[in-house]
Amino acid sequence: MMKYDFDRVIDRSVTNDMKWHTGPVRSYLNVEVREDMIPMWIADMDFACPPCVVEAVKARAEKEIYGYCAPGADYFKAVTYWYKSRYGIALDPACICVVPSVVGAINAAIRAFTQPGEGVIIQQPVYEPFAGLIQQTGRTVVNNGLVCEQGRYRMNFEELEQLAAKPENKLLVLCSPHNPVGRVWSREELARLGRICKENGVLVVSDEIHSDIVYPGHKHTPFWTVEEDFAKHCIVCTAPGKTFNVAGLKMANTLIFDPDMRSRFDAQIKAMSLDVRNTFGLEGVAAAYSPEGEEWLEELLVYLKGNAELVRDYVQEHLPQVDFVEPEGTFLCWLDLTRTGLTDAEILKRVDVEAGVICVPGPWFGKGGERHLRLNIGCTRANLAAAMERIAQALQS
Incomplete structure (x- = not known):
């Protein structure tokens, strides 16, 4: 049993977190996005920081x-x-x-x-x-x-x-x-x-x-x-x-x-x-x-590996036109949508705008990124599953 709860939902909409506010997303993509978006773009995670870090910051704040x-x-x-x-x-x-x-x-x-x-x-x-x-x-x-x-x-x-x-x-x-x-x-x-x-x-x-x-x-x-x-x-x-x-x-x-x-x-x-x-x-x-941070990291890696496997299994079962190889490292998944026949503009419109799953468009990464999406899996498994369902519906429409 894991000591740390990576399934715990933390409401990031009540803070100034860029990832969860529509303003930064609109500025970044130059398009209108849904208010009920699932943000999987900027490379930070939706998990609470390790307790040892939280306590250290609190202790420093008390110094006044x-x-x-x-x-x-x-x-x-x-x-x-x-x-x-x-x-x-x-x-x-x-x-x-x-x-x-x-x-x-x-x-x-x-x-x-x-x-x-x-x-x-x-x-x-x-x-x-x-x-x-x-x-x-x-x-x-x-x-x-x-x-x-x-x-x-x-x-x-x-x-x-x-x-x-x-x-x-x-x-x-x-x-x-x-x-x-x-x-x-x-x-x-x-x-x-x-x-x-x-x-x-x-x-x-x-x-x-x-x-x-x-x-x-x-x-x-x-x-x-x-x-x-x-x-x-x-x-x-x-x-x-x-x-x-x-x-x-x-x-x-x-x-x-x-x-x-x-x-x-x-x-x-x-x-x-x-x-x-x-x-x-x-x-x-x-x-x-x-050592406390290292203990937290080891459990995080187990959770993230499970998220990567969820993406793999979902793609294999529901998105046969998408190519995906599990990452060896990072909490980022690189989805190849070339075989869908969609252009980059169409991918952006269907996935980011209509489905409201905010991924990073592949062309952002330069040559070789065409018709790809980068998906951030540093999130709760429930949120990831919901995002994959939306992506499947968007690509099948």
């Missing part, structure tokens, strides 16, 4: 002063505990740069280690802000698109070798585990990517925000541990936001092992005014990265 704060020894002890417990890695606290978000860290890295006009490699379909950041900073998006074979994605290493060899391409943003396709890259895949980049002087910025959400049969490998010298050629971006549903606490950790690179990154963080910490976030992270 919420001024500027900085991470202390307890914070760094918690982060290093997590890597030791989950991965058997002894992490040097000096390598940890505390930032408000992973997206902010990637933004700073692009600005610190490339120049306007230079190329940044990404692997689409992938989390849209990667391309957005590259364009907004005046750099060039270079797509090393993933290859899909029978629903399972792999990297195109042959093309990557060609792209990395071009002197104008200076940096690669890796999504590991991958959002939205749900791959947990193997050590061998990461090693091959890392060698190609190292040999061509391409810096790897590894977004590992989903690294704790990995299902049985798969294992996340922190990029810098793949080979001994990779630490000199990478930046690793992590955060507790996805793991513990604390994205609003605005805390992330960037791991940089080369002192000179760390200095350049820190200078850019200060230039972008990203060096102010969240008072409650510091307490929340220290509480989350603990």
Whole structure:
């Protein structure tokens, strides 16, 4: 029997949660949506945070002063505990740069280690802000698109070798585990990517925000541990936001092992005014990265795996025209609607607008996302079942 109740419904409509308010959805999709929507878009979960995090935030609130704060020894002890417990890695606290978000860290890295006009490699379909950041900073998006074979994605290493060899391409943003396709890259895949980049002087910025959400049969490998010298050629971006549903606490950790690179990154963080910490976030992270947080996570993974299986079974039984492969990691499902014959506009109209199941349209993730939907399964099983029923009705009409 599970200790934590992930079936408990929490009313998020009475707070300012973006996911559950029609205004942000309308702004995001540029369409009208139903008031009785089932929101499965933005990547946070509908579960209560771990009790240890809730208690830590409450205790801090009782201190009555919420001024500027900085991470202390307890914070760094918690982060290093997590890597030791989950991965058997002894992490040097000096390598940890505390930032408000992973997206902010990637933004700073692009600005610190490339120049306007230079190329940044990404692997689409992938989390849209990667391309957005590259364009907004005046750099060039270079797509090393993933290859899909029978629903399972792999990297195109042959093309990557060609792209990395071009002197104008200076940096690669890796999504590991991958959002939205749900791959947990193997050590061998990461090693091959890392060698190609190292040999061509391409810096790897590894977004590992989903690294704790990995299902049985798969294992996340922190990029810098793949080979001994990779630490000199990478930046690793992590955060507790996805793991513990604390994205609003605005805390992330960037791991940089080369002192000179760390200095350049820190200078850019200060230039972008990203060096102010969240008072409650510091307490929340220290509480989350603990044995109590780990116990909660293990039960969460069991529940999320059950949700992924529900989607698999429902697709097989009721949606034969939809292709779906269970994710190896993340709480995101990638549905391929190509065989329905519907266009992207028709998919959006039927599923998001008429059915009111707010998924992320596949084109948001770039080339290769056409006629796909990303479905967030970080919700109660009852809500997920209701969403799948609506999707089935919308596609069968």
